Amino acid sequence: MPQTRLSTARIRAAHKAINPLFRNTPLYPCEPLGQHLGCTLNIKLETANPVRCFKGRGTEIVASHLDDTNAKDVVCASAGNLGQALAWSGRARNLNVTVVASRSAPATKLDRIRALDATLELVDGDIEMARERAVDIARHNGIRLVEDSLDIETCEGAATIGLELVESAQPIDTVLIALGGGAMATGVGHVVKELAPHVEVVCVQPLGAPAMTRSWREKRVINTDSINTIADGVAGRRPIPEVLEDLLLVADDAVLVKEESIVQGMRMLFDHAGLVVEPSAALGVAAILEDRERFANKSVATIVCGGNVNMDAYHQWVMAGRTG
Structure with missing residues (x-):
């Protein structure tokens, strides 16, 4: 193929x-x-x-690679599920996870991200606005940006x-x-x-x-x-x-x-x-x-x-x- x-x-x-x-x-x-x-x-x-x-399958790989390099900070934009998964995988490896999401994302998903000890930042607008903000955070702080589907x-x-x-x-x-x-x-x-x-x-x-x-x-x-x-x-x-x-x-x-x-x-x-x-x-x-x-x-x-x-x-x- x-x-x-x-x-x-x-x-x-x-x-x-x-x-x-x-x-x-x-x-x-x-x-x-x-x-x-x-x-x-x-x-x-x-x-x-x-x-x-299913997102935990990918975030396990991301988090294990970060753990191998001793990097501790990571940010992603999420409609909710990627953020939960990255928070779960990151917590197991003592990573500092920031998730950017839309204020209109389902409250159930946002609450779970918080419960998994991630830092949650909410933005007005949709997932594309959240992605723009996550890019800004990664550039400003010099940390790993996880871009779903691109990574x-x-x-x-x-x-x-x-x-x-x-x-x-x-x-x-x-x-x-x-x-x-x-x-x-x-x-x-x-x-x-x-x-x-x-x-x-x-x-x-x-x-x-x-x-x-x-x-x-x-x-x-x-x-x-x-x-x-x-x-x-x-x-x-x-x-x-x-x-x-x-x-x-x-x-x-x-x-x-x-x-x-x-x-x-x-x-x-x-x-x-x-x-x-x-x-x-x-x-x-x-x-x-x-x-x-x-x-x-x-x-x-x-x-x-x-x-x-x-x-x-x-x-x-x-x-x-x-x-x-």
Whole structure:
């Protein structure tokens, strides 16, 4: 396959180095949900760890490298999950972690960042504004800036999910991956295309935050002016050129899904799999709901990537319209 920035050898080494708490998350066919969707649906459950999302795989690598160099200070911008993961990995190694986030980020995620002893700085605006502030902090203080999806450790950490998928006993025709900044999509995509090229890699993004999908389709970076989605974990406006180049090499397709499909996906994951997930984690199910014929009778894997959700909002989304 054409070369991405990633290395399968480094991904295998990362898998060995990551704290076992984040490795080998459950992968299983969810028969009740698959029956409703008309396919064999295999769930890769990335919420079964201390930070309830996949980001800890990458931050473990980042933090271990910092520990090796005796660097103690690090900053990142986050919609919430990366910040929690970096705070968790940093706390275990006595690092001084600063997280910059939007004031509008889910309170549940912000509270957890604080509880993990990180310094939290809030900014007005969205994740892109937080990224600008994190860059300023890193430059002013001369400390390490972790840029999700651009930093190769975040991609190769996420890519270890791909190793577990392709080395499992579950036959898979298609893998559905939530697409935001691109760390998980490029990481998992790299592994799948190198080790199991027959498996289709489909990235899924909300219609209200389409920048990376539009960029993939046009084969050039396309920025957007605004974001309108409940899926805060994938709500970026400015794709990173290097990440887009990798995505173009590994993704077979990138699709956009409606907000109502995301909500329905969350509801179905609760009803038929007993899972409380954040909106980004339901993107794969949403893609099947919007194109059942495409996935009919196939063995599909969806990565349930995060479960850090504001419960008041969750009840409003998932329980709204129920008849009993």
